[in-house]
Amino acid sequence: MLKFVTSNPRKFVEAQEILSDFELVQVELQVPEIQGKARDVVRRKTTDVLEQIDGPFFVDDTSLEFSAMDGLPGIYINDFLRKLGPEGLFKMLESFGNKRAFAVAWIGYADEKGDIEIFEGRVEGKIVKPRGETEFAWDPIFQPLGFEQTYAEMGVKEKAKISHRKKALEQLANYLAT
């Protein structure tokens, strides 16, 4: 049994699909996230959760990195999305010529002994004027490289095949399988 510490049922369902060989259990915990580099933030989140529950479990975090802004808003994307919305995020980047961006999923995994591994799933793309349903996060402004559609225009299933979260979860699945 593998615990996924998240308060987001949608993420949980997605993770269970990708980690179909494992029995996932959703655990909800309040864990404040620190400021800093993404990898450090996820590691700290994992150790903080370890003080509350035993492994094996994993936590996740997401960053949206604008190349023109040296990787920002990065892990602060949740606050930025909540306050600016997809329109405002696009606007923030409007004065910069370079629209390249990376969607990054981070997973912090702790095994039953408390050893920690960090996995990173990274998808290159560009930031565009919002297109598609705004139901999920910043999906309307992120168009992955090699696609004509934004995450939001793709539909859940198609996105799930190529997403940053998919990549990170696959790394976790591979790690668990060995």
Added chain:
Amino acid sequence: MLKFVTSNPRKFVEAQEILSDFELVQVELQVPEIQGKARDVVRRKTTDVLEQIDGPFFVDDTSLEFSAMDGLPGIYINDFLRKLGPEGLFKMLESFGNKRAFAVAWIGYADEKGDIEIFEGRVEGKIVKPRGETEFAWDPIFQPLGFEQTYAEMGVKEKAKISHRKKALEQLANYLAT
């Protein structure tokens, strides 16, 4: 004796000047800051320091709030400044019409019993193209309301008279005096 937990000697000197009735001692500690609302972040920082040293002490934090961005970058200003510089911060706001901003100094104070008080010093101003020495933080892009100069153009002494940090430290001084 009152401890000021900071790794910034410049801030320490400034604080000692304003809190001239008190004997300040600088203490350096590594305390990660969490993400979230400024007041919560400062409170958490204070309680985290309380686990390492006894009061009375105070910690500080700064936020730079762009009104057009609903208060962002706010407490994330340090990361934004480090990655974008004053030029990049100005550029980020370029597409937004409203240039109003607030410079905010936060102080978390813990007394000898561990009781906590939060003080907030707030200065309204606007974000301008960088002017003046870039030696200190985002001073070149912040022009306080009622002044023709940016913080950077003012010179240390003049700025210290009207700054957000001055306001917060005065609140602390008043609190300690009563």
